[in-house]
Amino acid sequence: MELINYFRSSASYRVRIALAIKGLAYDYTSVHLANSEHLGAAWSGTLPAALVPVLKVAVGDGDGGGGGDGGGDGGGDAVLTQSMAIIEYLDETHPEPPLLPRDPLGRARVRALAQDIACEIHPLNNLRVLRYLVRELKVSEDAKNAWYRHWVETGLATVERQLAAQPATFCHGDTPTLADCVLVPQIFNARRFEARLDHVPQTMRVFERCMALEAFSSTQPSKCPDAE
Amino acid sequence: MELINYFRSSASYRVRIALAIKGLAYDYTSVHLANSEHLGAAWSGTLPAALVPVLKVAVGDGDGGGGGDGGGDGGGDAVLTQSMAIIEYLDETHPEPPLLPRDPLGRARVRALAQDIACEIHPLNNLRVLRYLVRELKVSEDAKNAWYRHWVETGLATVERQLAAQPATFCHGDTPTLADCVLVPQIFNARRFEARLDHVPQTMRVFERCMALEAFSSTQPSKCPDAE
Numbered sequence: 001m002e003l004i005n006y007f008r009s010s011a012s013y014r015v016r017i018a019l020a021i022k023g024l025a026y027d028y029t030s031v032h033l034a035n036s037e038h039l040g041a042a043w044s045g046t047l048p049a050a051l052v053p054v055l056k057v058a059v060g061d062g063d064g065g066g067g068g069d070g071g072g073d074g075g076g077d078a079v080l081t082q083s084m085a086i087i088e089y090l091d092e093t094h095p096e097p098p099l100l101p102r103d104p105l106g107r108a109r110v111r112a113l114a115q116d117i118a119c120e121i122h123p124l125n126n127l128r129v130l131r132y133l134v135r136e137l138k139v140s141e142d143a144k145n146a147w148y149r150h151w152v153e154t155g156l157a158t159v160e161r162q163l164a165a166q167p168a169t170f171c172h173g174d175t176p177t178l179a180d181c182v183l184v185p186q187i188f189n190a191r192r193f194e195a196r197l198d199h200v201p202q203t204m205r206v207f208e209r210c211m212a213l214e215a216f217s218s219t220q221p222s223k224c225p226d227a228e
Numbered sequence: 229m230e231l232i233n234y235f236r237s238s239a240s241y242r243v244r245i246a247l248a249i250k251g252l253a254y255d256y257t258s259v260h261l262a263n264s265e266h267l268g269a270a271w272s273g274t275l276p277a278a279l280v281p282v283l284k285v286a287v288g289d290g291d292g293g294g295g296g297d298g299g300g301d302g303g304g305d306a307v308l309t310q311s312m313a314i315i316e317y318l319d320e321t322h323p324e325p326p327l328l329p330r331d332p333l334g335r336a337r338v339r340a341l342a343q344d345i346a347c348e349i350h351p352l353n354n355l356r357v358l359r360y361l362v363r364e365l366k367v368s369e370d371a372k373n374a375w376y377r378h379w380v381e382t383g384l385a386t387v388e389r390q391l392a393a394q395p396a397t398f399c400h401g402d403t404p405t406l407a408d409c410v411l412v413p414q415i416f417n418a419r420r421f422e423a424r425l426d427h428v429p430q431t432m433r434v435f436e437r438c439m440a441l442e443a444f445s446s447t448q449p450s451k452c453p454d455a456e
Contacts (some may be wrong), residue, residue, distance in 0.1 A: 078333050080336050081344075082339065082347065088335070088339060104317050107267070107320065108308050108316065108317040111316060119310065119351055120347055137361075196361075
């Protein structure tokens with residue numbers, strides 16, 4: 001497997017955590033987002049949405065489902081996009097340790113927590129969105145940072161209410177799940193932009209618990225081969 | 229089951245389509261988003277993120293997994309949030325007809341297509357985001373509409389490349405999936421804001437094919453009890 005990613009991309013970090021929890025080896029390929037390397041011609045064939053991460057997997061090798069008519073280009077590799085879809089794929093093809101609970105209600109809760117971050121916070125603070133604010137809407141640096149913090153702080157408050165309603169060791173239960181893979185990178189982003197975090201104590205407790213695990217700490221941005 | 233939703237909310241429409249494909253009956257409860265009804269005290273206990281849709285399900289009744297320790301409040305109902313998580317829950321508890329392919333690569337492709345819309349287009353054009361642009365950033369009506377169309381048009385171009393690379397009756401294969409449940413409501417939004425759609429012919433072909441089905445046409449915004 002080859003992970004095409006960028007050390008500071010939080011969506012990339014989600015997948016690095018999942019790969020580490022599963023104990024899966026992979027080749028690490030870096031695309032420098034801040035330098036717009038992902039927008040260049042060299043990557044246009046590999047990154048369908050000019051977004052990272054992308055996971056390349058050899059078809060028939062660990063796809064667990066027979067046949068490669070699903071996500072590939074008909075060749076030897078399948079190119080998987082979207083971090084949550086990639087993590088669910090890893091969980092289906094390498095079930096242990098599981099990243100989703102067994103019961104449907106628990107799975108729904110974990111997916112909803114992940115989506116509370118991946119659909120409500122992160123998209124608003126993506127690099128290309130911040131660039132649009134500055135370049136097209138002529139928003140000041142201060143207003144851009146306030147925008148960033150607003151979505152982080154209000155979005156994490158939603159997560160906090162749900163964690164506080166059903167406290168557990170991790171986001172859900174006593175082992176890390178998809179929700180933790182998505183939460184932890186968001187906290188790194190929040191700190192980088194100096195967002196408030198004192199209003200989300202349950203969330204920060206879970207964050208610290210995760211960071212005590214090798215799978216989360218060894219894959220953090222500063223430990224990546226392309227870290228600056 | 230009770231679906232708390234709003235006729236014009238595209239995330240709500242996704243779930244209405246899935247419920248219709250599964251042939252599941254439900255109570256329709258409307259929350260008027262445009263009037264900010266969802267932000268009022270009456271709803272604060274039921275809508276954890278002040279977002280719709282929310283699906284209330286009786287615990288032990290159709291959860292298919294025994295036990296209700298997952299998504300609820302410990303009472304008789306579980307409150308499910310986030311449209312894609314709700315649809316996956318419906319698919320797990322009511323497997324026929326399936327809304328995801330059987331093979332892991334196919335499932336990854338369908339989830340990624342859904343997330344290309346639900347994580348890259350829709351969050352940027354949510355009502356609360358448009359309000360922030362206008363109220364906090366003092367963006368003009370024209371600039372707000374240009375923002376809306378920018379994310380729809382570039383985001384759908386990403387979807388189009390993937391559909392064109394692997395053409396099928398629907399987004400993936402010859403039956404509707406989660407990806408179609410997410411795509412169709414996005415096209416309704418695109419049309420409402422007069423976004424360009426002539427650059428995404430495969431996408432529009434799939435859209436028209438979906439709309440020929442009762443599950444998509446009978447649940448569209450204009451057919452809802454609270455339609456204006």
